[in-house]
Structures are given as C-alpha cells and as structure tokens.
Amino acid sequence: MPKTAYVRTKPHLNIGTMGHVDHGKTTLTAAITKVLADRGSGTFVPFDRIDRAPEEAARGITINIAHVEYETDTRHYAHVDMPGHADYVKNMVTGAAQLDGAILVVSALDGIMPQTAEHVLLARQVGVDHIVVALNKADAGDEELTDLVELEVRELLTAHGYGGDAVPVVRVSGLKALEGDPRWTSAVEALLDAVDTYVPMPERYLDAPFLLPVENVITITGRGTVVTGAIERGTVRVGDRVEVLGAGVETVVTGLETFGRPMDEAQAGDNVALLLRGVPRDAVRRGHVVAAPGSVVPGRRFSARVYVLSAREGGRTTPVASGYRPQFYIRTADVVGDVDLGDVAVARPGDTVTMTVELGRDTPLEPGLGFVIREGGRTVGAGTVTTVE
Ligand SMILES: Nc1nc2c(ncn2[C@@H]2O[C@H](COP(=O)(O)OP(=O)(O)OP(=O)(O)O)[C@@H](O)[C@H]2O)c(=O)[nH]1
C-alpha cells in the first residue's frame, strides 16, 4: 500500500553483492538489513524474501524485489542481490544493476572461484570503480587459511586494476550476524563503514535531460502502465512530458515512486517506478528508454573500441571476423548487430579492436556509452561507443 512520501535526507547510492555461487551473498544481504534494522534504520528483509523472483512482487508501483533498501548514518542505499550467476551477468551487462560500488563476497573457506574472477572482470568492464571485499563464512574458517584467501583476493583485484592493497577487506559471517551473534553483527557494521567511506558518492548528471533505461514493465489495473529502472541522468517530476524510445510514444508521467513511496521529483541514481499516462502495456518493453522529448536520437550504425574476452575469461576460443553477428547489450536493451572489422582480418580472444556495428533496430546511442557483446549465453566482448553515424 502507498506509504508516506519519500524524503531525501541523505545521498543515495546503488550497490550490490557479487561473487561465486553459494559464497553467501544473499545471507549477507539479509544480515545487513537485520543489523541496520536492529539499529533502528530500516526494515529487516529475511533471506527468503530476497531470493524470490521479481514477478511475485507486482504489488503497488514498486520496483524489482531483488533490490533491498537501507540506510546507514550517512547514506541511503539501494542494494541489489542478484540471484544466481546468469542473473548477475545479465544485470551487470545490461546496466540494469547500475552499481556505484560493489561488495565482493568471497567465502573464506573456498577462496577465489571462477565466478569470483568473472564478476570482478565484468565489474571492471561495466565501470564499477569501487569494490569492498566481504570475506564471508569467517566463523567457520581457519585464520591462516583466511589470511591466504585475503592475499589472493587482493592480487585478483590488483590484476584487474582495482588497487588491491587499498581495497577494504572485512572478515564477516552473514550467517552468525543473522543469528545476532555480537562479534559478527559488529563485523557487518565494520563492512558498512567500509562501504560508506571507501565508495565515493558518484557524480550525478542532474542538469542533463532526463533518461531512464526501462528495466521492467508492470500493469496496475485501473491506473495504467508502470516502468521501472534506475535514472541514468537528469531529473523527472510528476507532470513532465517524456518520450518512450522504442515504443514511439510521447506521454506524461502521472506517478512517481521509489520503494513504494511516492515522490515529487526523482533524480539521476534513483531507482524508481514511473506511471505513464495512456500507454498500452504491450507498447513498452525492457530495453526501451524513457527520456525528455527530443533529447535522444536513436541510431543503428556506430563505431566502437571493443575488447574481445580471452578464453580464460570465459570468452571465445576462436577469433571473430567481419560478418560476425552477436547480441549487443546496450543499457537494458539486447539487440543483434553485424560486425565489420574494416581492414583488420580477425580479432582474436584477448585483442582490443575498432569495429563498426550495424544494429538490427534503432537504439539510443551516444559516444562514451558502454556495452557488452554476448553469444550463446556468454559474454564474449565489452566495448565503448566512439562515434555514432
Ligand atoms: N558458516 C557459514 N555459512 C554461511 C555463511 N553465509 C552463508 N552461509 C551458507 O552458505 C550457503 C549459501 O548461502 P547463500 O547466501 O545462499 O549464497 P549465495 O552467494 O547467495 O548463493 P547464490 O545466490 O546461489 O549464488 C547457505 O547454506 C548458507 O547458510 C556464513 O557466514 N557462515
């Protein structure tokens, strides 16, 4: 049910948990909400509420339930816990997660595993600049072994350009903190302090024209169509005219909410739900972009610098050549595109190349926009748009 209006009293950041399957991401997420709820700032979200499919949460004009909301003394956070590896990759590569920082969860019992490394790599590629490490399951780990795991994690981060020596590494136990064990609840507090201090407030482009990549579409009987997502830039108010690129409609925002609470104005970085006047449910899809009318021009052809992932990083084992036709993940969109390498005969795994891409449909593009290339369910490349034709 609609609650009291959202009042912006603290800076808002988007963070999330990443790391290998079963290392304790969801348990830690639940523990964070528990520790903060016990401190009087926020609501405890139990494990099984976090691990549930988003579709089940179609009540109110609320957002994806994989997002959990909490506050520390200095900040308001939207925290995304991506259930399982495939969802993690999808959310990261489509930019749906839009993380300002991440908590890398590594089990002190197991150390670095393949998905630990893959998530660090992906985070780097999609522009997550700050990582804090939670060495989880420290309740069950042996101290010396945990020291080794810590060294290993710092090395991994350094290898990906994160300056592993400076990264905060906090030994935690999500499980014990959930049980209320004081030693481990204070470890979770220490982790949150590390996030508060180590992840800087990112620059928000508040003066730019409004833009929101659509992550989800929900229908509310009797009220209309609602789109959800994180605002990439600008601000939006109830009553504003907006254009839905992809759907080809212009309309008016008639409702605005964050975490089920109405707001008058939302800004870059906020996770919101927008109620759109008179837009049929079928007209809007994930991948569309809601923007200030006329502020974005969709295109199909662009040039880009692309890094082709090596086989070690989970990429291809064979080179790509002109005529290659993979999927391009641009913001929340997923579009097929034809690759032209120009004078270059082939791009081998591990190479960085310039390419021209012709997309299968009009997509909002601009220089500097990041994207990921996927094929058969795996990431094979990551790039940045240099020019749009
Ligand atoms: N001993 C111990 N076990 C833990 C801790 N945290 C999580 N576990 C256990 O590890 C298992 C996996 O925990 P989850 O929180 O589901 O892990 P996850 O990383 O979210 O897993 P996926 O979402 O499937 O990738 C569960 O059996 C937890 O009870 C911890 O701090 N200590």
Ligand SMILES: [Mg+2]
């Ligand atoms: Mg989980």
